[in-house]
Amino acid sequence: MGDILQLSNIQKRFGTVQALRDVNFTIAQGEIVALIGDNGAGKSTLIKIISGYHAPSEGRMVFDGREVHLRSPNEARSLGIETVYQDLALVENLSLWRNFFLGKERTSAGWLNVLRREEMEEACMEALADMGIRLRSTREEVGHMSGGERQAVAIARAAYFGAKLLILDEPTAALSVKETERVFEIVKEVSRKGVSVILIMHNLGQVYQVADRFVVLERGVQIGNFTRDQTTLDAITQMVVGVH
Known part of the structure; x- marks a missing residue:
């Protein structure tokens, strides 16, 4: 499998402030990469460049084999770059299947434009089951689901609609240990299906369990890029807290 993303000499300036240098x-197809660093390290700026919110001041970004110059998040999504933020963008008073197909509803042909509800409910359940997610009913309101269930649904939805690179921003924040383990299982299942994943997490102990590669930023500078067999949790922790 080849690389899904290549970043070369990415720099970002905001006026006189050098945010990234x-x-x-690179990220291989199906690889799980942890993007780590303390607050102010440049993680959010880099993610906004990859997801189309910011253009780099300098540098080159190659996605799925061709150089890209993203002008918006919509353009990034059209290529298969999907970001799942902490708020998940789920509507609590809508059912699971309505959330799953939100903005991508299937409707009947003709001027009536009737929702193909049963078809979407079945497709939703099949897509979740394919990821190993077993829920009570696709008709349950999202507001009644646990945090781990919501996170799993958001990840599965992104993969179902063709994400090639999935960016997860603190996906286990406020989750229990059991729910965190479940979300990591979903992340691994997504990667096994060939979707690449970028994880942004502050809990190094948790992210070390699941990531294949670790990219470390400090004050906008990349100070580390290691595969799992090239480093240890202690070594990464020391880099993040400034002991290197």
Whole structure:
């Protein structure tokens, strides 16, 4: 499998402030990469570049084999770059299946434009089951689901609609240990299906369990890029807290 993303000499300036400098790394298809660093390290800026919110001041971004110059998040999504933020963008008073197909509803042909409800309910359940997610009913309101269930649904939805690179921003924040383990299982299942994943997490102990590669930023500079067999949790922790 080849690389889904290549970043070369990525730099970002906001006026006189240099937010990112010389960021270089690749992500292989199906690889889980942890993007780590303390607050102010540049993680959010880099993610906004990858997801189309910001253009880099300098550098080159190659996605799925061709150089891209993203002008918006919609353009990034059209290529298969999907970001799942902490708020998940789920509507609590809508059912699971309505959330799953929100903005992508299937309707009947003709001027009536009737929702093909049963078809969407069945497709939703099949898509979740394919990820190993077993829920009570697709008609349950999202507001009644646990945090782990919601996170799993958001990840599965992104994969179902063709994400090639999935960016997860603190996906286990406020989750129990059991729910965190379940979300990590979903992340691993997504990667096994060939979807690449970028994880942004502050809990290094948790992210070390699941990531294949670790990219470390400090004050906008990339100070580390290691595969799991090239480093240890202690070594990464020392880099993040400034002991290197």
